[in-house]
Amino acid sequence: MNRFFLSLLAAALALAATTAGRADSQTDDAALLELLRNAPDEEQRIDVLDRLANRTSETVRVALETLATDDAQPGTTRMHAICALQGAANHDSVPVLLTILEQDLSQRRGFWACAIPLLGSLGDRRSVPLLMQIADLNEEHLAGMDHMAIEALAAFGDDRDVRFLESKSHIWSVRPAVFQALSRIADPSSAETLVTGLYPEDDPEVLAAAQSGLRRIGAPARPALEAALQFPADEVFKQRVEELLKDIP
Known part of the structure; x- marks a missing residue:
């Protein structure tokens, strides 16, 4: 079945x-x-x-x-x-x-x-x-x-489950659910994973969750966002990162 x-x-x-x-x-x-x-x-x-x-x-x-x-x-x-x-x-x-x-x-x-x-x-x-x-x-x-x-x-899940959820974030069919959970929990340690949801090829639900989660994390998310700009990336991805850096104090 x-x-x-x-x-x-x-x-x-x-x-x-x-x-x-x-x-x-x-x-x-x-x-x-x-x-x-x-x-x-x-x-x-x-x-x-x-x-x-x-x-x-x-x-x-x-x-x-x-x-x-x-x-x-x-x-x-x-x-x-x-x-x-x-x-x-x-x-x-x-x-x-x-x-x-x-x-x-x-x-x-x-x-x-x-x-x-x-x-x-x-x-x-x-x-x-x-x-x-x-x-x-x-x-x-x-x-x-x-x-x-x-x-x-x-x-x-809550902050006790962040590591486990992050380990499943690469599975395409559950990626929206995982990102929504990480966004809801907003643990600073998940900032790097959430940044990966900013790429244009990702699901719109993933993008929305990534942006929301990074904003909720706030200042502790800045290092992950700044690090993402150090490597060649899609222009849309770069623009999204820069917009978030402007929004986050």
């Missing part, structure tokens, strides 16, 4: 959940959970799971986590249960999601496509070691699992 397919699946699940959520605004959690328990087949079970995706109650969270970790359930049901946790998941969900992710490292059932972004949105530091482990796998057959882990960490 490649990353493109998994991305489409996650997007489709999110759309289905949003659409179903509008239709279910008058249906309480207990009624939906009862429908889930009595669903006669997997197709109807999945339909109810999609309808639960926007629910935020503790009852829904526990029910979905129970289903997501039940090895006796079909893989598709478990996948939809994990994706449906987007509304109800909280920091108590982190151990469950980490267990699911650890199992998926060996079983490769595709559950990571929903589990990793959910960990990124929860932003719990307990997930950092496993996300870093997955981000470092760098194996072709992972179909983007490693890149998704980088993006999840970039969503909530």
Whole structure:
């Protein structure tokens, strides 16, 4: 299952959940959970799971986590249960999601496509070691699992993660997420990496993040910018560097 397919699946699940959520605004959690328990087949079970995706109650969270970790359930049901946790998941969900992710490292059932972004949105530091482990796998057959882990960490990482994020800044598909994280953290040590985002061939998101991050760093970024002018470079790059040096006291 490649990353493109998994991305489409996650997007489709999110759309289905949003659409179903509008239709279910008058249906309480207990009624939906009862429908889930009595669903006669997997197709109807999945339909109810999609309808639960926007629910935020503790009852829904526990029910979905129970289903997501039940090895006796079909893989598709478990996948939809994990994706449906987007509304109800909280920091108590982190151990469950980490267990699911650890199992998926060996079983490769595709559950990571929903589990990793959910960990990124929860932003719990307990997930950092496993996300870093997955981000470092760098194996072709992972179909983007490693890149998704980088993006999840970039969503909530702090100054403790700067070195790790910098080490992933050369990976084109995650470069915007990494630069946005470095810009948000604005650690002076990342100034040299942010300067590399000023080249004209880079993604506009990378450029915007690089400029914002360097401005946020302020005066400590000047040495990296001044050093960049010491080497022959593209004229556009040079102009961007000089403009930043004018803006930064």
